[in-house]
Amino acid sequence: MNRAILLLSHGNLASAMKESVxxxxxxxxxxxxxxxxxQVTLDSFSRELEAAVNQLLDRYKEIIILADIKGGTPCNAATLQVLKNSRVQxxxxxHLGLVIESCLSPVSPKELLANTSRxxxxINPHKY
Incomplete structure (x- = not known):
């Protein structure tokens, strides 16, 4: 499996998630x-992300970016990368299960979501 997994987040969530994985x-x-x-803007984060993506694409066939929340600055910056390169998804x-599965399983992003959404x-036994 020759792909990088890049976690993006507001605050230190991405680093903490990496440590937990x-x-x-x-x-x-x-x-x-x-x-x-x-202190970061969409423009400055986008530039930082683009540099990271370019470095990773030198070493990996593809990159799966996992952003913390849809519509947030990290996700919006990642979307710009998808528009620039088909090797970025x-x-x-x-969540922790998705990140672990992404690291250990060679399946497509759609399959990762299907596998981990289950x-x-x-858990609560009460019916609501």
Whole structure:
């Protein structure tokens, strides 16, 4: 599997998620994190992301970007990358199971979503 997984988030969520994944699954050489702080604009984050994407595309066949929330600045910046390069794919709304599956499974992004969406469930036994 020759693809990079790039986590994007507001605050330190992406870095913390990377640490959590590696606590469970061991070091993931293909997993990267890019965090956005409150001083960053869409333009500056887009430039930073483009530089990271270009570096990763030198080493990997494709990149799956996992952004924290749809419509947020990290996701919007990632969408700009999709428009520039067909080797970049974006999924908005990540969770620990999705990131682990992305690192360990060679399936397509659509299959990743199908596989991991089943892991999100309501546990409480009461009916509402």
């Amino acid at each position: 590696e606590l469970i699954a061991g070091i993931q050489q293909q997993l990267f994190a890019l965090c956005m702080d409150d 974006v999924i908005a709304g990540f 892991s999100i469930c309501y």
